[in-house]
Amino acid sequence: MTVAPDPAPVPGPVSSSGATPITIRGRSPWAAAWDSLRLMMRDSFALIGVVVLSVFVVLAVLAPWLAPYDPFQAMMTEAGRLNRLSPPTAANPFGTTGFGQDVLSQFLYGFRVALMVGLVAAVAVGFISTLFGVLSGYFGGLVDDVLMRITDVALSIPTLPFAIVAVALLGPSIENIILVITILFWRNGARIIRSAVLTEKERVYVKWARAAGASHFHIIMRHILPNVFRVVFLWITMSVAFAILTEASLSFLGLGDPKAISWGQMLNTAFSSGNLRTAWWWVVPPSVALVLLVSSLYLIGRAYEEQTNPRLRRR
């Protein structure tokens, strides 16, 4: 004789009666993301990073209004000659380049390129690696096997050489640089997030939720994702840094987008025209900005790293 199961004691995700549903419902991913951000901000080094980053974002947004000239415009002296390699003056506060362009204007437009590369790479890399990491970690099986084989190969591809060859073949443009960066950096992220998901899905509360009849989608959104957010954030922060570094390196090697001025390109022109020593005003601003930007990201990343590794926390 079979007894029809009584639906009442099974706390489904929709039911809101009793104490059990609270654990079953898990946390909203947004609340978890916010918590993660707040924890990170408690780290004073990370706070320095966030402040620098905010200043950079403001400068990037305001660049066209702050820049005194068009970054490609050649300055002329009163005698009508090209104003090459002029040290800082009132008209050109950061001096001029070897081609008579205003360094300050180029420098300000550089903020846009760097932050755009970083932002797009963060969204693309963050989305792709989270998607693949969660799918393969949670479902395992064929998805996982295929993904792991792909990353095995992808991890054996030397990063910068691949970027050099790919950008040279595709043609040096900002879109292609971002495409190549995305292809390069999703692989590590997917692997890292996958292993975080693997530990998370073995937790007792996930099994309970499963036994209680929660759907896969529900478990991923409310139990798995909120708990791997720190790892995801750590990875996104690092990929932004890597993306900016890769763009800068490519531009420094002469593979930058000729239509957009970036800091790497400014350094490339100063270096290849042999003006490194004399024209310090041309070299120092892009170098300092790159160091500040990448270091800030690393300072933020470090805070997440300490959080994700409980053995590193202060005791």
Place this chain on the structure above:
Amino acid sequence: MRAYILRRLAQSVLVVWAVTTIMFFMFRVMPADPTAILLERGLTDEARQALLERWGLTGSLWDQYIAYLGNLLQGDFGASFFYRKPVWEVLFPLIVNTLWIAVPGLLLGAAIGAAIGTAVGWARRGGKLERSGIFLATVIRGVPNFVIGIALLTVFSSTLGWFPGFGMGDPGETTGFARYLTLDFLHHLTLPLVAVIIYFLPENLLLMRSGVVENRTEDYIELVRAKGVPQRRVAWHAARNSMLPLITWLFPALAETIAGIVVIEIVFSWPGVGRELVLAVTRQDYPLAQAAFFLLAVMIVLANLAADLVYGKLDPRVVYK
């Protein structure tokens, strides 16, 4: 253990094959047509055909692919468009040049980084030494390697004039290995080597520091301390156990160094594989670029394989399956 090694070897061969295939199709399918650069205008049809055959660019893509794999297996990378000689002859001497800055740079960076990392990890949590150590290491880690290169070049070469900042020096009368033992060579080696060391030091420092922090609260450290061993020796115990991740990290790092050193080689005009890759790409010398890329990929695969095998030797807790 033997089964594990065999499986890892087979896996490595597979990965090399996959990378080669991706690379082959990347070079052939991309918008840039390798034949367009090669074939100067005004060639007769016969001459054009002869040239294409000589560079292995005839037949369907599939035929070309099979022929390419066959040649690779025989160690034939083809001939450089630019130098008009076998790619292998161009690249072989450059590997040595790259290793000259990569290996000592990485080892010195790791050693100095580990020493400072131990001190920072052993320092009082939240103290001045710990905080400034972490802060400086993180900031220096964020300096792009070409900025390090430019700074060294400007200060020590163009301004102070202490070191040359260009190339490897004049080999003069010496040939073969003897040229690497001249003072002139070492003089030229200094700046690029220092650039690589500065590039690697912070990462090692932070890795070592994390290891020491994780180990310092372990029971065995308490035991050593309880035995009345001096502080310095206790720190050494923690350091020794923290070196494990550092050593495994060294192999892939070597592979990444050889790849990432491209930029430093360019800044100091050091004639290495990476610089040749950039030059080959800008000259559209595809066989050379392809071979340089292949070489770098194989180095990474080998380094990863070595890391997996060495890790098991060093850490008795690792079990091979």
